[in-house]
Every structure is written in structure tokens, then in C-alpha cells.
Amino acid sequence: MPDFLYLASQSPRRRQLLEQLGVRHELLLPNVPGDIEEDAEGIEAVLPGESADDYVTRVTGLKLDAAVARCARRGLPAAPILCSDTTVALGSIIYGKPESADHARQMLAELSGQTHRVLTAVAVQAGPQQGAQRLQALSVSEVSFAVLTSAQIEAYVATGEPMGKAGAYGVQGRAAAFIPMLRGSYSGIMGLPMFETAQLLRGLGFAV
Template sequence: MYQVILASGSPRRREILEQCGISFRTEKSNAEEIITQTKPCEVVKELSLVKALEVADRVKEGDYIVLGADTIVANGDMILGKPKSEKEAEEMIAAIQGHEHSVYTGVTAVIKKNGAQKQITFYEETKVFIAAMTEEEIADYVASGESMDKAGAYAIQGLFASYVKGIEGDYYNVVGLPVCALMEHLKENGVNLKKDCRR
């Protein structure tokens, strides 16, 4: 039996694991997020690995799976992180409204069993199609406060849903954890998260 540790303070990632019936605890990573990559898919992989390893180093006993994840929004090659102000949030949404952009989530699973440790790192990409928005609609959305702790300045599962025309790929990847891909990668490495780590 593994102890599953989510190396994230994200309530969205917690909700996804809870929805899947997986028993876990959270330990937020304190790792310094230094980026050496430039491609969005490599950036999220790098950050997820740093987060997972920092938390795994703290776990001293037993068999465990530490899950680290990082999500970014990319408009072309431009990475849109969490906005630092309402003005920046409005600029981000103005940049993505009316066309498609990509959401990338990198995931790392650090698995320790019988003293041996290995790691799996992968990423998922989902294309998101946003309806055209007026300046007033953008300002009203940002004024709701929902933008401020979200990559790309929006939450697909929140008030912004009314502007999402469609997606191509995994919805849960946009929320913050591509859980189906995670399950598949773990199964390939001999771990059945649903069976071995039930709530």
C-alpha cells in the first residue's frame, strides 16, 4: 500500500483526486521555481519534477508516490502565468479571446517501493477555444476576482465557463491534473492508483 502525497496546495488538484476516490495527503512544495527551459511543454515538466523531488526528499519512511504538477497557459509561444494585477489579467484575457490557445500540465510521479525510487515525468496539452469578448465582458470577469490565482487569468470550471466554446483534449488537464494520463503512466509502471490507494 502506497501513501500518496500531492506536492501542491491547489484546491483544484485536490478535488480531482478526491473525485477519483484516491486516498492522499497534501504537502505543498517549497522548491524554488527556476526555469531553464523555453518551450511550454518542457517548462511544465521541469517545474513538476522540481516540486515532486523537493517533497519526496522530506518523506523518510514507507512506500510512497509523490505527485508534482504545474500548469501553464500558452498563447502561441508566449507563456501566460498568474496575473500580478487586474490590469495584467485583462491583458491576458484580451490576448486569448476570440481564438484558441493551449494549456499544458506537466506531472511528475516519484515512486518509492522497498527502498528503490524511480520517477515518471510527462505532459499533456489541451487546446481551448474562447469566444470573442468585449472590453466590458473582460473587465466584468476580472472584477469577479476569479482571475487572480489562475494561470492565464481564468478558471474553466468557474465563471469563465460561459466564454469557453470548446476544448480539444483532456478537460481535467485544463483544471490542473490530467488524471487519466496519470493513471495510465502509473499502470505502465506497475501501480494501480485506483486499486492500491482507495479512500
């Protein structure tokens, strides 16, 4: 049975959720001093005509590929590697992380009064002792936003919370006051669906 895994994510929310499952983990982050620079923006670029489902699954796979190469390049002990990515979609429009405060305001104004989807893909690359297999899962939830006033959007953006979050909001933060209804996985909306992640890890022999 594996005794730890690498988490290839800078999200503190994913760390928190993985700790909630009782899984010991170490961070495997890109762009550390002395290592090669990785092109995160290139990985997250949306392809023409790509659906949100295909996008988040493809990006998660690419991030996991990069993490596997990172682990080998650094000569780290072999262990399973977990990667996850979250995106927000309103119809065919894919919302990633806002590039600026103005971009965050625009996203929130477009999501106001609408029901959108939150898609989180999870992928785990097993270590050699598990046959180096790769397991993947996709969690899809629906989130309804109340109609937001300009003042509400402005006040929320001023907190800084929208930055670094797909769709420019965090369900676990102040944006919870905007959400009258959601359907699906709360942890998946946060960034790591607990049920699907636990299933994948059990498949690798973790006692979850």
C-alpha cells in the same frame, strides 16, 4: 500496493480530481512554519527561448525535487509523491498566473478570440518500495475563446477567479461561458489530467 500518496500542490482543484480517482492522499505543502523558505518564484521562472512543453515539464520536475527534499527534511513516512503544473501558451508566449488584476485583464484581452494551448505535466516519485522510480506524463489541450468585450473582462476579473490560475481563467468556473470549443482533456485543463495520472499511478501499483 501503496495505500496513500503525498500531493505536493496547493490547488483545491487537484485535490478534487485526485479524490475523484479514489486515491487517498495527504498534502505536502511548502513554506510551513518551522520549515525553510522555498523559492517558488525562482522555480517557475521561464528560461530564454524555452518552449511551453519544455517549460512545464521542467518546472514540474523541479517542484517534485523540492517536494522529495521537503518530505525527507520533515522526516515523514515514505510514500509516493505526486506533483503537477499547468501553463497556458498562445504561440510562443507562455502565460503563468497573473501578478495583479491589471495583469489578468491583459492576459484575457490577449487570449480573446484566439485558440491557445493548455499544458499540464504530471510527475510521480515512487516510494522506496517501488524502487524510487520517477514517472512523468504531459497532457496538451486546445481551448478557443470567444471575442471578449472590455466589460466582460472587467466583470470576470472583479470576481477574483482569474487570480492564482494560469492564463487568468478557470475552465470549471465562470470562464466556461467564454469557451465555445475545447479539444483534449477537460481535467488536464483544470490542472490534473485524469487519464495520464491514472496510468502513472497504476504503474506504481495503485488500484485506480
